[in-house]
Amino acid sequence: MTTETTRGKRILLAAPRGYCAGVDRAVDAVEQALAHYGAPIYVRKEIVHNKYVVEALSRRGAIFVEETDEVPEGARVVFSAHGVSPAVHEQAAARGLDTIDATCPLVTKVHKQAVRFARDDYDIILVGHTGHEEVEGTQGEAPEHIQVVNGPHEVDQVQVRDPERVVWISQTTLSVDETMETVRLLRERFPALSDPPGEDICYATQNRQAAVKVIAPQVDLMIVVGSGNSSNSVRLKEVALDAGAGASHRVDFASEIDPAWLEGVRTVGVTSGASVPEILVREVIERLAEHGFEDVEEVRTATERITFSLPKNLRADLRGAAGEQGHDRRQPVADHTC
């Protein structure tokens, strides 16, 4: 029912939002492994950075560990979407673990760039966040050649052997604008700085940020659904504020919405990070409806059709078990470069 106090209250719902192809594949890999091999299935690190997803998979028999030495010898372990360094692969092999590598193909693409530039003896500047699993994995591909730069404020500290032989690459989930500023400053210091062959910030990160930029100037408040350790979710909150949202809050669950945030608010923007299942967004919308925000308008700025096939060895086992009639429900696709 529309009343004087609810009239004009509306939600602008960003699209694309939520699951990207890499997250969908990684979560599916754990689900299919549980169904096919049975519990427990060990997972190194959070399969994707989302509390709800990790708790749901734990209830079904996934055991999340920090390192492979916590996995019993000979057991099966899934590597997360964020990727692992070669050292982790070696540790797993030394323990005789059966591995399912759910590293997103777009992260693998960055790993390959690192290997190639290291082989050509470049100094590689990895723009990314120290301590993030993806950055640790990429850095581990060529630790002698890679230095991490967290943002524009660290550009002054970069030291290279030969300013004519420097290249930058990046984490896949950064703020596009901040990364471009970091690169601009790097290029001021090293005019011969080479670019990576393709964009490292992935299509999903870029699309979610672009949608938020369109909505943000129109909203008093932007709610970003996503976990605190999800890089791309945290970036969405920052992008919303930079693009003109009156305020922005990140929540894991609808129950975290503080009614005080909604005082005097007429338009709320809603989006979600690339590791967030849609059910959590639906719950946020229901919660906002309780506060009079019943009018929901989706603002779509791109349509995504990318899917990734399951990890090869899992796909082969599923096919083998299904025999003649069996198919992985995903069709293998070529690696995408976005």
Ligand code: SF4
């Ligand atoms: S955010 Fe991008 S790089 Fe990360 S899993 Fe999703 S598609 Fe892959």
